Amino acid sequence: MTYVVTDACIRCKYMDCVEVCPVDCFYEGSNMLVIHPDECIDCGVCEPECPAEAIKPDTEPGLEQWLDVNAEYAAKWPNITVKREAPKDADDWQGVEGKFEKFFSAEPGEGD
Numbered sequence: 001m002t003y004v005v006t007d008a009c010i011r012c013k014y015m016d017c018v019e020v021c022p023v024d025c026f027y028e029g030s031n032m033l034v035i036h037p038d039e040c041i042d043c044g045v046c047e048p049e050c051p052a053e054a055i056k057p058d059t060e061p062g063l064e065q066w067l068d069v070n071a072e073y074a075a076k077w078p079n080i081t082v083k084r085e086a087p088k089d090a091d092d093w094q095g096v097e098g099k100f101e102k103f104f105s106a107e108p109g110e111g112d
C-alpha cells in the first residue's frame with residue numbers, strides 16, 4: 001500500500017505535505033508533487049495536511065491512473081523535503097476539474 005497524489009495538486013502545490021513526511025518521499029514536478037510508492041510507509045500523516053485534498057490512500061477505488069503517475073514521475077523528478085511558497089494563484093485552482101488533461105507537465109520542479 002502507498003498514498004498517492006492526484007491531479008487536485010496541479011497548480012495548487014501548497015507543499016504542506018512535504019514538511020510532515022517522516023521518510024521524505026515527495027518528488028517535485030513543475031506544477032505538482034508525487035509520492036514514491038516504494039518509499040512511502042503508509043503512515044497517512046500527509047493526507048489531512050493537504051489543503052487541496054489531493055492525497056489519497058491507494059486502497060480507495062479508481063486511483064490506478066494516479067498510482068502510475070506517482071510511480072513514473074517519482075523516478076524522474078527531484079526529491080523535495082522543505083516547503084516553499086505556494087503559487088500565488090493556488091487558491092484559484094483548488095477544486096477545478098480536469099486539471100491533468102489541461103495542465104499536467106512532465107517537467108521536473110526545482111527540488112530542495
Ligand code: SF4
Nearest residue numbers: 009013014015017050
Ligand atoms: S499539500 Fe497537497 S496540494 Fe500541496 S503539494 Fe502537497 S499534495 Fe500538492
Ligand code: SF4
Nearest residue numbers: 021040041043044046
Ligand atoms: S503516507 Fe506518510 S510516508 Fe507516505 S507520503 Fe504521506 S507522510 Fe510520507
